[in-house]
Amino acid sequence: MTCAKKTATKKAVTPKSPKKPQHIGLVKNDPWLEPYETAIRGRHDHAEWMINELTNGGKKTLSDFASGYLYFGLHRDAKGGWVFREWAPNATEIYLIGDFNGWKEQKKYACKRIKGTGNWELKLPATAMKHGDLYKLKVKWEGGEGERIPAWVRRVVQDEETKIFSAQVWAPAAEYKWKKKSFKAKKDPLFIYECHIGMGQDEEKVGTYAEFKEKVLPRVIKGGYNCIQIMAIQEHPYYGSFGYHVSNFFASSSRFGTPEELKDLIDTAHQKGIAVIMDLVHSHAVKNEVEGLGNFCGDPNQYFYPGDRREHNQWDSLCFDYGKGEVMHFLLSNCKYWLDEFHFDGFRFDGVTSMLYYNHGLGVDFGGYGDYFNGGQDDNAICYLALANKLIHEVNKNAITIAEEMSGMPGLAAKFDDGGLGFDYRLAMGIPDYWIKMIKEKRDEDWGVFDIFWKMTDRRSDEKTISYAESHDQALVGDKTIIFRLIDSDMYWHFKKGDENDVATRGIALHKMIRLVTASTINGGYLNFMGNEWGHPEWIDFPREGNGWSYKYARRQWNLVDDKELCYHWLGDFDAKMLEVLKLEKSFNKTPVQEIWHNDGDQVIAFSRGELIFVFNFNPTKSFTDYGFLVPTGAYSVVLNTDNPDFGGFGSCDDTVTHITTYDQMYVEEHKEWLKLYIPARSAMVLKKN
The missing domain is CATH 3.20.20.80 (Glycosidases)
Structure with missing residues (x-):
């Protein structure tokens, strides 16, 4: 018996259209920014590229890069002496002048350019200067010279009489000892x-x-x-x-x-x-x-x-x-x-x-x-x-x-x-x-x-x-x-x-x-x-x-x-x-501001944040009796009133009264009832649900 060989039949494959790139988060959150997404991505990519450059492709951190203050400026060295460094690419000569050398250029205080860079360096023994000494740089360049205060200086003082500013050697005998070594800020709110x-x-x-x-x-x-x-x-x-x-x-x-x-x-x-x-x-x-x-x-x-x-x-x-x-x-x-x-x-x-x-x-x-x-x-x-x-x-x-x-x-x-x-x-x-x-x-x-x-x-x-x-x-x-x-x-x-x-x-x-x-x-x-x-x-x-x-x-x-x-x-x-x-409302920032009522004719507005209700009557002449707002059913106490005499108000309200909402069958399914208040002219109050 002879068997026919089965051959596979290939189906034609329709090429897929290239996948559309997902919107960047900023555009996702605001579709009106879509026409500018290329610019937004361009800025982001530029920053990503720069981070890569500064961190050597991620081999170090931005924090490692941003430690120039530990290198430049005036510091004590490991042996107790001094080392000074400055970025001054256009300079031809730099001297430290100050109390320690009669404010004169001296070879001992001449900085040397670090080969192949725009940086200058000077190393001095511990006796070359002391805490509190005043100093400046004498900088020379092609066609000019001038006194300068170092760019990375950590202490500058002004003479009370001459009003002249100078750098000051700042190396107190003991470093400040922090009593609170770690701290986390409270942000809500x-x-x-x-x-x-x-x-x-x-x-x-x-x-x-x-x-x-x-x-x-x-x-x-x-x-x-x-x-x-x-x-x-x-x-x-x-x-x-x-x-x-x-x-x-x-x-x-x-x-x-x-x-x-x-x-x-x-x-x-x-x-x-x-x-x-x-x-x-x-x-x-x-x-x-x-x-x-x-x-x-x-x-x-x-x-x-x-x-x-x-x-x-x-x-x-x-x-x-x-x-x-x-x-x-x-x-x-x-x-x-x-x-x-x-x-x-x-x-x-x-x-x-x-x-x-x-x-x-x-x-x-x-x-x-x-x-x-x-x-x-x-x-x-x-x-x-x-x-x-x-x-x-x-x-x-x-x-x-x-x-x-x-x-x-x-x-x-x-x-x-x-x-x-x-x-x-x-x-x-x-x-x-x-x-x-x-x-x-x-x-x-x-x-x-x-x-x-x-x-x-x-x-x-x-x-x-x-x-x-x-x-x-x-x-x-x-x-x-x-x-x-x-x-x-x-x-x-x-x-x-x-x-x-x-x-x-x-x-x-x-x-x-x-x-x-x-x-x-x-x-x-x-x-x-x-x-x-x-x-x-x-x-x-x-x-x-x-x-x-x-x-x-x-x-x-x-x-x-x-x-x-x-x-x-x-x-x-x-x-x-x-x-x-x-602060009575925990997680204040996560609690939305929800409008309850506004009436521009009365100049009254009310809104809530969680269990706090804020009521404002900006009307300069009209006070309102039994002014009603639909709020969650319950009892409310006044926790702040601008009209309180303790704050320079007239004391028109009895803030010790607990305000009980009034039943309304129309709003039963919404679990809301009427909160009726006396609101004096040009006043505001805050109520909290009990």
Whole structure:
């Protein structure tokens, strides 16, 4: 029998269409960003490439790379001598001059260029200098020379008579011993007390780290804040710059005391459960050449962009060249230094908008997504910010990073892996602008409560924010704080208990309501500038020629809030109680803000967060009886009322009464009933479900 051979028949295979790449996380969360996904991926890939370059293909970490402060600058060597190193590629000669050699060039103190690099080095015996000696660099270059303060210097002091700044040898006999060696910040929610060491005292002078620890830190703790944000830490030549024209990025300002005293302040705060973050200025640098980096070794572009991009003409300062490896090394090392050496818990990055755009974000409305991806963005700066966030959280996974950014660029506070820049929070900078506009331009009768609610909650769902009603910007000369806009000169004559007029009464009421509606709608944290919580009068004006170099307005007048005969303490007491009440809802940030009711005609709005219900009546003249809201069935107690006499209110309500919801058959399946309240005009209350 013959068998036929079976042959396999091949089926035609239809080629598969190439798989569409999955959207990056930022676009997944916001489909409106899809047209710009290529740009978002490009930025992310650029940062990934840079990380690979700096870590030698992952053989080391970003933290390893960002350790320049351990190499550059002045250090003790293993044998007790000294070693000094500086990056100065354009220099031809560098000498150390100072107290130790009569401020003269000497061969013994001449640095040598390390072969094949732009780095210079000098090794000296232990006897060559001592702790406390003043010194500078004498730098020479083709066609010029000049005295300079080292770029990586850790201590700079100013002579009281000559006003000249010098580097100082800082090597105390004993290193600071940390009492609280590890600390984890409380972030749910984050209540930030923005402060300035120098103007933190009542006296007309520059305050110190030690005075702040003794006199102000206890007020922060008592007020319920769990984080302080310290301004002006990095050394700056002009006190009146508020610390934003930095000259020496690794030096804590000697105006306020020693590095050890700053460490003691941070250590003490940690022992009390208070996180400490600093204003980090990497957006620009002071122009000064002797004190700063403006023309370090005859090359004005060593640290800064060339051409038109070198100067920020609005700030009278210089812009870093974020695309240069050595500058990236300098700035990333600076981030790690403050975390490692001083145990700071993170940073509020200043001037991020200025960094992101070639035009610094000036004169642009940012009306649509296209404005963030139109080619006017500085990819080098964007890459730096992404790497800074990666590094900071690598050094301390619990660190806090906040971006001061006003353009609203998407992804700033989104995860790096999702295509974001990796900040933990962005400042909700539109909120204080909104309050200023409302107070200046609208009558109380025209305040729309839904508009208020919308402005407080208008944010990206994938980015956490820090909300605030006002910051130090509104307190400066030329502007006005909320309390001063509301009451103005009547604060001088009608802020004593019993002497309040209608203007003062209105101001006290709205000051509390504005803060409560701002703080209760946060999705990350709330910020207050030192003294604003109790309505500090007047403005901030640092010593300058125009005011006779006076410290009268460069301080905080704590005596006002401590005087129980004045109205200020009502506002301070309310602020502390407000934070206490917000902490009643555990996992506050994870609890959504849910609108219950709004009526623009009545100017009444109510919303809930978990078991807390917030009710606001912005109506300046109408009080409402038995005003009803549908809420979950149960009993509710008043835990805060702006109208309470303890906070300068009229006491129109009996806050001891328990409010029981009223049955309504229509809402049985929703488990809701009517909560009926008496709501006085221009007041707010918070109720908690029993």
